[in-house]
Amino acid sequence: MTLRSRTAVVGVGETAYYKRGQAPDAEFKLALEAIVSACADAGIHPRDIDGFASFSNDRNDPSQLAAALGCRELRFANMQWGGGGGGGSAAIGNAAAAIMSGMAECVVVFRALAQGQYGRFGQGAQAPTVSGNLAHTVPYGLLSPAHMFAMKYRRFMYEFGVEQSALRAIALACYEHAQANPRAVMHGRPLDAATYDESRWIVEPWHLYDCCLENDGAAAMILVAGERARDFPHLPCYVLSAVAGSQFRAGAPVHNTPDYATSNFKTLVPRLYQMARLGPADIDVLQSYENFTGGVLMSIVEHGLCKAGEVNEFFVPDNLTAPDGQLPLNTSGGNLAECYMHGLGLNIEAVRQIRRTSTAQVANAEVSMVISGPMVTPVSSCIFGSEATL
Amino acid sequence: MSRPYLHPGLPAPAPSDLDRPYWDGLRNDKLLLQRCRRCARFQWGPEWICHRCLNFDLSFDEVEPLGTIFSHQRVWHPVHPALKKQGAYVIVLVELTHADNVRVVGNLLGDPAQPLRIGAEVEGVFEHHHDGEPAYSLLQWRYV
Numbered sequence: 054m055t056l057r058s059r060t061a062v063v064g065v066g067e068t069a070y071y072k073r074g075q076a077p078d079a080e081f082k083l084a085l086e087a088i089v090s091a092c093a094d095a096g097i098h099p100r101d102i103d104g105f106a107s108f109s110n111d112r113n114d115p116s117q118l119a120a121a122l123g124c125r126e127l128r129f130a131n132m133q134w135g136g137g138g139g140g141g142s143a144a145i146g147n148a149a150a151a152i153m154s155g156m157a158e159c160v161v162v163f164r165a166l167a168q169g170q171y172g173r174f175g176q177g178a179q180a181p182t183v184s185g186n187l188a189h190t191v192p193y194g195l196l197s198p199a200h201m202f203a204m205k206y207r208r209f210m211y212e213f214g215v216e217q218s219a220l221r222a223i224a225l226a227c228y229e230h231a232q233a234n235p236r237a238v239m240h241g242r243p244l245d246a247a248t249y250d251e252s253r254w255i256v257e258p259w260h261l262y263d264c265c266l267e268n269d270g271a272a273a274m275i276l277v278a279g280e281r282a283r284d285f286p287h288l289p290c291y292v293l294s295a296v297a298g299s300q301f302r303a304g305a306p307v308h309n310t311p312d313y314a315t316s317n318f319k320t321l322v323p324r325l326y327q328m329a330r331l332g333p334a335d336i337d338v339l340q341s342y343e344n345f346t347g348g349v350l351m352s353i354v355e356h357g358l359c360k361a362g363e364v365n366e367f368f369v370p371d372n373l374t375a376p377d378g379q380l381p382l383n384t385s386g387g388n389l390a391e392c393y394m395h396g397l398g399l400n401i402e403a404v405r406q407i408r409r410t411s412t413a414q415v416a417n418a419e420v421s422m423v424i425s426g427p428m429v430t431p432v433s434s435c436i437f438g439s440e441a442t443l
Numbered sequence: 444m445s446r447p448y449l450h451p452g453l454p455a456p457a458p459s460d461l462d463r464p465y466w467d468g469l470r471n472d473k474l475l476l477q478r479c480r481r482c483a484r485f486q487w488g489p490e491w492i493c494h495r496c497l498n499f500d501l502s503f504d505e506v507e508p509l510g511t512i513f514s515h516q517r518v519w520h521p522v523h524p525a526l527k528k529q530g531a532y533v534i535v536l537v538e539l540t541h542a543d544n545v546r547v548v549g550n551l552l553g554d555p556a557q558p559l560r561i562g563a564e565v566e567g568v569f570e571h572h573h574d575g576e577p578a579y580s581l582l583q584w585r586y587v
Contacts (some may be wrong), residue, residue: 083460179523180454181576186488188456189549194449195534197522204514204536211514211561254519254531275578306488308536309546313514 055294055328058443060149061282062290063403064095064275070238074169076269080188084113085121087271093159095275096286099315102275104129104160106148108109108140109395113165131156133297133433136397137198137427138342139390145400146295148276158277164397165271189307198344199264202428206212206347208314209330210258215363216259219368221249223382224262224389227343231386233412238266239390263346265388267408272397274404290407293420294329296321297433300416304430316351316427321434325356329436331420333357336436338381338406339400341424344390348427353380356424356434375413384413396425400435402442408438447570448533448550448583455575462489463501467508469580472569477501487545508567508582510525510537513546515559533556536583537565552585562586 066087068076076083084224092099100123105115114167115130129151133140142195145413148160177213195201209215228244231237236317244262252261282289303310312319326332333356341349350368353359358380359367367379385391385402392398403421405411411418419439468475478485479493480500483579492499514536521527533551538544551559552568565584572579 087484130502182457183454184457184459185461186456188459188462189488191454191547192449192456192530192579193534193550194453194523194526194532195548196453198514199520200522203516204534207516207559208514220575238470256519257517302494305494306490307546309487313536313546426525 056149057293058279058291059153059329060276060292061279062274062404063277063282063285064091065199065404066090066094067272068270071269073267076167078169080165080170081113083162083271084168087273089131089162099123101159102161104151104157106131106160106162107164108144109136109163124228129160135226135431137344137426137429139429139432141396141400141425142295142423142435143297145435146297149292149295151277152276160276161293163273163275165393168267181277186306190401199256199259205314205428209259209351212342214364219350219364221246222368222373223346223349223372224249224346225370227345227383227387227389229374229406230384230413231390234385234391235245237386237391238268239386251347257344259407265343266393268393270392271402272394274401276285288338288408289440290404293436293438294325295435296324297431299430299432303436316355317430317432318352318355322356325434335418335420336422339422340383340403342396343401352424352427368373375415381415384411399423403437407437446550450525450529453523456579467567469582474506474508474567474582476506478502478504482486485542485545506539506542510565512540512561512563512565535584549582549584550581
């Protein structure tokens with residue numbers, strides 16, 4: 054028995070998305086707003102939520118959320134370990150597992166971020182000393198997430214002869230999709246190839262536009278048992294598969310993981326497709342988490358959507374843009390151009406594709422995949438399907 | 444050496460119970476890495492157990508500071524106040540030649556604009572921060 058089709062997403066909700074530090078509200082209030090919005094979308098009252106699932110050490114405690122929302126009973130309070138966005142699809146899998154096992158009936162997956170209220174990502178350690186594993190990297194100026202991952206991608210580039218144009222194609226596709234999405238932070242701010250090429254390096258091989266935004270806001274989605282999915286207002290969106298984890302010693306300290314030039318999905322992908330009873334050729338549309346474009350590229354290769362030796366030919370904007378691209382990618386604008394909500398916005402966009410409500414809709418999208426948090430550990434992926442996939 | 448590779452002000456390493464011999468070694472111009480007393484294999488970074496044979500009895504043994512560049516990055520955007528006036532700098536991941544291919548992180552000495560070559564041979568240079576608080580040493584790298 055697997056998760057396949059046993060649960061469905063019946064409500065999605067988001068706050069407005071703000072530039073980092075510019076949310077007018079407290080993070081907890083943003084979380085509440087997104088959850089209330091997701092409930093309204095599902096046509097349920099928040100009191101009916103009996104489970105909460107999140108990731109990346111979200112600061113908003115389920116007991117307090119349940120109290121604030123008047124939930125009748127709390128049955129499931131779950132946190133996927135691991136930083137960054139690696140837990141986005143895992144949290145959906147955890148919610149689905151709770152529902153199919155009878156631990157809970159109505160679980161909200163959520164993530165809220167207000168960096169004005171709390172600390173900022175992407176900034177190095179400010180303490181006078183560091184100890185433990187950080188002591189072996191920080192004194193050499195290896196400080197930020199970009200620094201932590203750039204050498205993995207550089208090694209992949211070296212091994213497979215990847216050109217910069219492949220990364221540029223990812224950035225251009227995200228920005229093009231954001232121009233159709235009024236919710237996107239970069240809506241109305243298109244990007245062209247020359248601007249990408251001339252943009253400053255953050256860390257080679259990543260330009261400014263290869264790096265995710267930093268935003269304030271919150272996102273939420275409501276899951277219930279699959280057999281109830283038709284009782285809700287929107288087209289049903291079933292969870293066909295969700296997997297999490299990483300390969301042997303992915304967490305080895307100080308950049309000593311044996312398989313270094315990887316986004317950490319190699320061991321997950323066979324399980325992902327097996328559970329969904331689908332393969333790479335069945336994926337109609339993809340949302341792939343951009344912490345950095347290099348992670349997107351490696352994760353797409355590791356999900357079998359492009360051969361490593363063919364990335365320079367495959368990663369061109371026409372292949373990655375809706376509605377006609379071979380693999381429409383990040384159709385809301387993604388973390389680069391819509392909003393950085395630790396990737397939960399990507400999962401919501403994947404649901405929109407199944408509901409036929411994306412602002413960059415892929416015709417007849419029946420199978421919609423999300424790749425969460427490449428290069429961190431654990432990572433996760435999930436596949437959503439329409440009723441036609443049952 | 445006269446001047447550290449990076450401008451002063453980054454956090455200084457504070458030895459822990461797990462890696463104190465390593466830091467003491469650098470202070471004395473020696474690279475000491477963790478090695479299992481049972482299976483005699485090196486591992487890095489330091490761990491509480493040998494991940495191969497699950498032996499808790501680990502030593503720190505001297506390793507010749509020679510290796511090859513496994514990967515690299517040229518950093519431009521400063522994310523720490525100490526680096527605001529640094530300009531570009533290079534971080535390398537070095538695979539050691541004589542320690543079961545473990546990797547260490549350091550800076551590549553020389554012009555930050557120099558070509559960066561995966562696979563190139565490099566040798567270690569001990570960089571002493573005598574006036575650090577506490578005093579400490581780093582291990583840097585240069586092309587052979």
